[in-house]
Amino acid sequence: MTQTATYRVGSNIAFIKYWGVAxxxxxxxLNNSISMTLADAYTTTTVTWDVxxxxxxxxxxxxxxxxxxxxxxxxxxxxxRLRAVAGVNxxxxxxxxxxxPMASGIASSASGFAALTVAGCAALGLDLDPTRLSxxxxxxxxxxxxxxFGGFVEWEQGHDDVTSVAHQLYTEDHWDLRDIVAVISSEExxxxxxxxxxxxxxxxxxxxxxxxxxxxxxxxxxxxTERDIARLGPIIELDALAMHSVMMTSNPSxxxxxxxxxxxxxxxxxxxxxxxxxxxxxxxxxxxxxxxCEADTAAEVETRLAQLPGIERVIVSxxxxxxxxxxxxxx
Ligand code: PMV
Numbered sequence: 001m002t003q004t005a006t007y008r009v010g011s012n013i014a015f016i017k018y019w020g021v022a023x024x025x026x027x028x029x030l031n032n033s034i035s036m037t038l039a040d041a042y043t044t045t046t047v048t049w050d051v052x053x054x055x056x057x058x059x060x061x062x063x064x065x066x067x068x069x070x071x072x073x074x075x076x077x078x079x080x081r082l083r084a085v086a087g088v089n090x091x092x093x094x095x096x097x098x099x100x101p102m103a104s105g106i107a108s109s110a111s112g113f114a115a116l117t118v119a120g121c122a123a124l125g126l127d128l129d130p131t132r133l134s135x136x137x138x139x140x141x142x143x144x145x146x147x148x149f150g151g152f153v154e155w156e157q158g159h160d161d162v163t164s165v166a167h168q169l170y171t172e173d174h175w176d177l178r179d180i181v182a183v184i185s186s187e188e189x190x191x192x193x194x195x196x197x198x199x200x201x202x203x204x205x206x207x208x209x210x211x212x213x214x215x216x217x218x219x220x221x222x223x224x225t226e227r228d229i230a231r232l233g234p235i236i237e238l239d240a241l242a243m244h245s246v247m248m249t250s251n252p253s254x255x256x257x258x259x260x261x262x263x264x265x266x267x268x269x270x271x272x273x274x275x276x277x278x279x280x281x282x283x284x285x286x287x288x289x290x291x292x293c294e295a296d297t298a299a300e301v302e303t304r305l306a307q308l309p310g311i312e313r314v315i316v317s318x319x320x321x322x323x324x325x326x327x328x329x330x331x
Pocket of ligand 1: 014016017142144194
């Protein structure tokens with residue numbers, strides 16, 4: 001039996017967001033979400049199962065830092081899920097590295113838990129299809145369910161552990177979009193998305209977003225099918241603003257934005273109104289802004305971002321493939 005496996009998995013940026021859980025124990029979301037898997041922001045994870053019983057505990061190292069037990073707990077909980085699927089009780093050594101800063105506004109939990117799932121299962125010799133792997137990854141982090149697939153991906157809300165899974169809408173070469181992340185703060189956020197999902201339903205606006213989201217999902221599917229940025233853009237902005245309105249009005253309130261966030265939102269609106277530049281924003285659970293545009297607009301967006309104050313760095317990614325196994329001579 002193979003005991004070790006390494007996978008590289010791209011993170012993803014949601015066009016219609018996952019925010020709020022109907023069932024927190026298995027991460028059943030309040031609505032479907034649609035994302036683009038990223039080629040240039042990925043996590044590479046090696047899982048080695050200790051079949052000989054040498055390890056006293058699971059060992060977790062992320063970006064060179066050996067996690068203390070408390071910090072490692074979420075990974076250990078996920079290893080428990082993999083052990084349960086395989087019916088084994090081996091401990092594991094997990095080594096994971098992101099090619100982007102963890103608090104950059106790119107979801108390391110999406111690529112991280114997807115990579116942990118595929119590498120861990122492969123190392124156990126489990127031959128599971130991507131749909132099943134998506135269900136398992138969802139339990140680690142909801143957005144990880146989408147990183148099991150490349151290109152453009154929809155996670156179906158579903159109603160239980162089997163039906164709440166992602167599937168591919170189109171492969172990565174369907175549409176050459178760019179995600180340009182303007183990092184205005186790489187400080188770690190005070191409330192994690194895992195904590196935030198539990199608060200969503202305390203907002204009086206959560207029901208309102210839910211009432212509209214099916215229509216927005218249909219619009220986004222159609223925009224992707226037709227490769228129509230002028231149709232996609234306004235809807236992704238609307239949903240990002242709706243999600244942040246829910247966050248801001250939850251109890252306690254989650255206000256992830258900083259002054260620099262707003263500076264970019266206003267700038268992008270002006271670039272469109274004054275110069276017809278087709279770039280649109282979306283924002284995850286943090287202050288950093290993702291600008292979505294077609295490939296031929298990306299250089300202009302980057303040039304303009306460089307002229308704005310308060311941006312720490314810019315990370316650009318195109319659409320990417322699903323999980324890739326890496327063999328030793330490639331690492
Ligand atoms: O998978 P989580 O629990 O990190 O939640 C992700 C939440 C958002 O990034 C804000 C939205 C999304 O759909 O990715």
